[in-house]
Amino acid sequence: MATPDTGTKVTEASRVLARVFGYDSFRTGQQDVIEHVIDGGDALVLMPTGGGKSLCYQIPSLVRAGVGVVVSPLIALMQDQVDALNAVGVRAGFLNSTQDFDQRRTVEAAFLQGELDLLYLAPERLRVESTIRLLERGKIALFAIDEAHCVAQWGHDFRPDYLALSTLHERWPDVPRIALTATATRATHREISTRLGLEDARHFVASFDRPNIQYRIVPKNDPKRQLLKLLREEHDGDAGIIYCLSRASVEKTAAWLVEQGIEALPYHAGLDARIRAANQSRFLREDGLIIVATIAFGMGIDKPDVRFVAHLDLPKSVEGYYQETGRAGRDGLPSTAWLAYGLADVVQQRRLIDTSEGDDGHRRRLGQHLDAMLALCETVECRRVQLLNYFGETGTACGNCDTCLVPPESWDATIPAQKVLSVIHRLWNERGQRFGAGQIVDILLGKQSPKVVQHGHDSLKSFGVGTELRDVEWRGVIRQLLAQGLLAVESDYGVLALTPASAEVLYQRREVRMRREPERPAKAAKTAKERRAPVELPEESAPVFELLRAWRGATAKEQGVPAYVIFHDATLREIAVRMPTSLAELGGVSGVGENKLAKYGEQVLEVLGS
Template structure:
């Protein structure tokens, strides 16, 4: 979009993006970059990071060059900008020579506002020469955490991005990420040469997301209950640890009549691209995926993110759950978590490549994730604390809505640890959780009889707890580092910390999960819905149908036309003229001119 040289940030925000006010510290960041200074921005998903570089690119002379690792999404990012009237293009490996030449010509002739590049292209000398011949307004380095070598999304090509400042010392740089601990934050600054840049750290709180962690009990059935009772017809993402689990879960949901598609690195590129395209372009699609999916997903109306396996770190969990509710509407982050998850993750760390320091770092990440799962305090407070921020109980997570009890599990811990000790010392044997619990409950199973375990002094000393409760005890002992897993058969052994418990020198506090009701959680613990007035609901559905048909006709995701939040406001306010429609949040000049009459006709029925 050609703007007058006097255009300021507020004018661009209103005319192009259709918003009247900035959110959080957007204005401060934008004015800082517009002034020609470097910035490092930590802002949660859905916090409006993209505006922090898009608006300065439109205000400053030249082209904003955006470095993004998301080749599969560049087309959608550019389509969204073109729909706003912004002149945008991209250069990546998916293009043919003619298409690349057209974009390069537009860049050199000043006919682009924003140019998206994959980081690997900046290793190609011809790309650097091309940039050297044009006028660059700024460099934006998106998903900047990819530079962290110990991060879950490390991209080696990001390590070379420090050269941007060396070759273009007068061009401002803005690096952005949605997740970073203090250590990752420092690593980003050092590796990208941004130590002297101004650092902006927004609140990591996502108050519209309800965080819930449930004990595993047939997790696919639990997931199905969640989707049918709270998210019928909603778009969402289900994360699984293995490709096999992804396939089976997608098949299970599809067999139940839901539109569920798999996504993992074992699928061919064409299938992955087709499934991702359907997820972005159609309403109500559920993507079942490994963590290979999702980074940078711009879809604003993801209403839930579910994990059927334990994430490896709080950073990974936060980033993945952050893909829900980018539009600010109520959404759910749900995780099913059990003893087998802890055993599996501990074993994966023990078997991982890398030195002792690397394994220790992995263990620290897992310990923090386990602490989040086992806390009796507010989940949101725990999350914010992890990122170095203060919070108060939110009233919108499972531990706030249905508070769990904290109980003294020292005696129970001693019984489990004593059983492991006696099996090891008296019988030279090691077993997993099932056998240990059978011994404590006094079950004379074939395996108990085979190994004469009914003669142990601990046989039958644990009848005060149920099998499920004992599994919870073992899980929490693993989480607290009081039990360790060993060998390919994943049997239990004591740790150094176990001794203090067995000697009565250390108290062990545990979480007692709330009793599940017959039909799942009470209504108060369910994700709050974004309620529409009764009269507005059918209007909203008419608008969604129009948007879906228009998006299909144009070959773009539905959200490129309008976000759900915009359609909800239209349905509620029922504007009757284009002037009234233009006051709706999210409708800029270009979209008003392009879609205004169609929207009014749809409202007229």
């Protein structure tokens, strides 16, 4: 297909959107990017998860002459990405290390013969000379660099192979490049631009707001039971992701959920590769499964109906938290981002930073990331506003996060802070001793614990001066003192120490204000109908929607593809409401393109007529 002139690019892109993907209009920000790339311009695109980044390079690849080459680190998901494109009639293939020689040769031949619209490559393939020679023999429509934040030093999936991508423009100066990511502060944005040589590209920055996600952060108090309450009362039967910091906690949590009658699968880098791949595949292909994972899981996961993302451990950065929570609600339906965190999380993260490899500058950056995450956890303002501000975007109170729905109080904690700091000061100055939070709390409460008696701490002047607060409240005070930099963690044993700022509090030159958690009313459990049928789905349409889901699940299993490859929930809901009686009417439903209409149309009408 020849490259269109300016007068026809919008028409052709809109035709592809409707004919191939089944949508009658672009999402916010998509059209400008697509037009620019079709015209041959380079682009750097920052667009939130679920914002439609993929279409920003898929449609130009179909409109421009040649094959769109997509560089992606998501080797485990390439097959699913290709299956999803094939399902809508797009000719797609991939090359990565999972294929044998014959499989690679088949894809390479299709590329050279012009039988592909999109070719997905792992970044390391571009460091293999045979891949470069292959690309030089074909016609390339564009280069798309997906998950572009992988070039940034903070990225947990940082890949040196990505740094070599800056040379693409030298070899193919006339081929447009589009780099895309869902997560970038202004600093990360600049780093991506510099490392990929995209300073002169046009930069498109969409809003980071995901209004369908409800952000909730709760203090830890038996976190597994708190999680179970969330699942049973609000997300019973829903698909979701639970993040844990360690491999051991992943396996324990998954096993515990199974004991509670909830189907959950573990995922972490230490599992056998076949088990890991099988668990990921089941999560993508089946409805209502929960995956319990380390941060090794999730990037590029295109499952649209993830209804919740839960964190049982504190994320290391706001970038990581935003990226992980963004895997919920890609279909735009109401979803939950839930995080439980406590004093031990803060102690652990501070200790990890202090013992991390790298120079002082690296540790300082890690500390800044953690400070921003703690500020989000401890804010008494709107969570969404705090999150957007971090990414350089101004927002207004959302009315949907936990601090908006049940506003917490800010209280004067100067005297309790002084009591904590005074105990630590006395232990160190009078006895040369340092202890962790548990011992400090026992001293404040006047507990005659064996450890207190053993060390003679019941003779301290501070012993028993803190009976006005409960154990859990004192731990909250210590947690927030750590968050505010008024306490530090030292050594591998997590002992507490004063900081230079502690003196300002001890000697009454600084007020300390803290967040007090509000009493939250218990939420009534949701019924299956309320869970799976959002407010826009009338009650009489819910049974039809469930029939369509059952048909989709069976069809997906038969074809060995994820359910969302057949149709998204949003499309099934619209079908259930509109109840089309002909292929022409079904073709008017959003998400039903020509290929899916031809492939599944009669089956859908048969389900509706049953």
